[in-house]
Amino acid sequence: MEDEVLDTMRQPTHLFVVYSLLYSAVFVLGFIGNLFVVLSITTHPSLRTATDQLIFSLALADLLIIVFCLPTTLLNNLLTEWQLGDLGCKASTFINSTTTSASIFTLVAVTADRYLAICHTLKYDRYATYPTYVVVGIWVVSAALGTPNLINYKEIAYDLSPPNGTIVARLCVSITDNNFWHFLTINVLIAFVLPFSIIIVCYALIFKTVSSHRSLAVDARIRDERVKLRVAQMMLTVIVNFMLCWTPLYAIYCYFFLTDTQNQETWFFQLASSVLRPAFQWLSLLSSSLNPLIYIAFSQKYRRAFHQLLLLPCQVHMQNIRRATSRSFNHTESRSHTAAETHLTHSEVQYSCYQHHQCLQWTSRNGTPIVYSTNGSRHAQNRVPPNLQCSYGRPVRPANGTSTRCSCSGKKQKNNHNDSCSGF
Numbered sequence: 001m002e003d004e005v006l007d008t009m010r011q012p013t014h015l016f017v018v019y020s021l022l023y024s025a026v027f028v029l030g031f032i033g034n035l036f037v038v039l040s041i042t043t044h045p046s047l048r049t050a051t052d053q054l055i056f057s058l059a060l061a062d063l064l065i066i067v068f069c070l071p072t073t074l075l076n077n078l079l080t081e082w083q084l085g086d087l088g089c090k091a092s093t094f095i096n097s098t099t100t101s102a103s104i105f106t107l108v109a110v111t112a113d114r115y116l117a118i119c120h121t122l123k124y125d126r127y128a129t130y131p132t133y134v135v136v137g138i139w140v141v142s143a144a145l146g147t148p149n150l151i152n153y154k155e156i157a158y159d160l161s162p163p164n165g166t167i168v169a170r171l172c173v174s175i176t177d178n179n180f181w182h183f184l185t186i187n188v189l190i191a192f193v194l195p196f197s198i199i200i201v202c203y204a205l206i207f208k209t210v211s212s213h214r215s216l217a218v219d220a221r222i223r224d225e226r227v228k229l230r231v232a233q234m235m236l237t238v239i240v241n242f243m244l245c246w247t248p249l250y251a252i253y254c255y256f257f258l259t260d261t262q263n264q265e266t267w268f269f270q271l272a273s274s275v276l277r278p279a280f281q282w283l284s285l286l287s288s289s290l291n292p293l294i295y296i297a298f299s300q301k302y303r304r305a306f307h308q309l310l311l312l313p314c315q316v317h318m319q320n321i322r323r324a325t326s327r328s329f330n331h332t333e334s335r336s337h338t339a340a341e342t343h344l345t346h347s348e349v350q351y352s353c354y355q356h357h358q359c360l361q362w363t364s365r366n367g368t369p370i371v372y373s374t375n376g377s378r379h380a381q382n383r384v385p386p387n388l389q390c391s392y393g394r395p396v397r398p399a400n401g402t403s404t405r406c407s408c409s410g411k412k413q414k415n416n417h418n419d420s421c422s423g424f
Helices: 013-043 050-078 085-119 121-127 131-146 148-152 179-212 214-219 223-258 261-265 267-298 300-310 312-344
Strands: 153-159 168-174 350-355 358-365 368-372 378-380 403-405 413-415
Touching (some): 013 050, 013 267, 013 300, 050 085, 050 131, 050 267, 085 121, 085 148, 085 153, 085 168, 085 179, 131 148, 148 153, 148 179, 179 223
Antiparallel strands (some): 350 358, 358 368, 368 378
């Protein structure tokens, strides 16, 4: 009996290409989108409400799913053997369970947040001061639910035992006998059915409250109430997106656990294992990528924050240009002041000031000062006006029809003469 060589590829070439492209598209969209959400909330003071902090928790969970769970899921669907070792097996299953639980528990917290904000405003004011503790509690409970995976899952050498030989494959599997009951209790009941039951009840009460108060549902004259309803609609869309994307995956996992060994050779089981499971896993990952698009579609604050982040490289570049221009201008201005002081000794001075986009000049020829105002008139005086200190190259726009006196400090002073730069 000879040992056979294990085929490294689990999928045919055309499915390998399709899965790679689909998973890569979800990775790019989800990574950029959720990273922008995290950066927007951490850098914009307007995104510091209790709801925004819960959205931050959801975006962080989605980002971890995209970064850690998506690559391991893709490798597991494309390759026959597990490639990341025993530590990678334990870590990937722990992170997968923790982030998924954190996502759905955060959705429950967001639903409770909207329920209190719309149905119990006074209670919401007290609750809104503790969002950080809620987020920490969500992640602690989620990590506790995922901790058994660190013990139950392990990389093992699995004997495939074909008819004509022996093939051993490295697989990441659960080594406990009660794997089904653990999945049914933790993943299905506690981390899926129960949370969504709470969400459905809360949104039913929200709908009842909104329907009984037409000022909220129809008139919506108060801006604060309109904002509350808008946020509730946004988060309801996120919840529906999560349900639609994750329900098929939970259903097919239940089918795998309930199917006995004899029926695992049927065509439907093979189809579910090779095609439906990778497709439903991709659909669940797509949920994490769609959430940032939902925020942009419903919230003007997030659209504005995303726009500012997109323009950040241009803003930094423009700030560098302004700094360079300012240094160059200050250097030129300093040289101009020095030249002007030198020319004063020769009784020949020229100052420039801009008002109404027209240039005013004062020139001293043979000791007799001549001033040109914006209306083209000339004013001659026997001495230099003590209050004529024009700022070189700096435009001064008068307000309310009054003229402005220029000063080297750049300050504007009102003048009784409408068409002159200084006190003429």
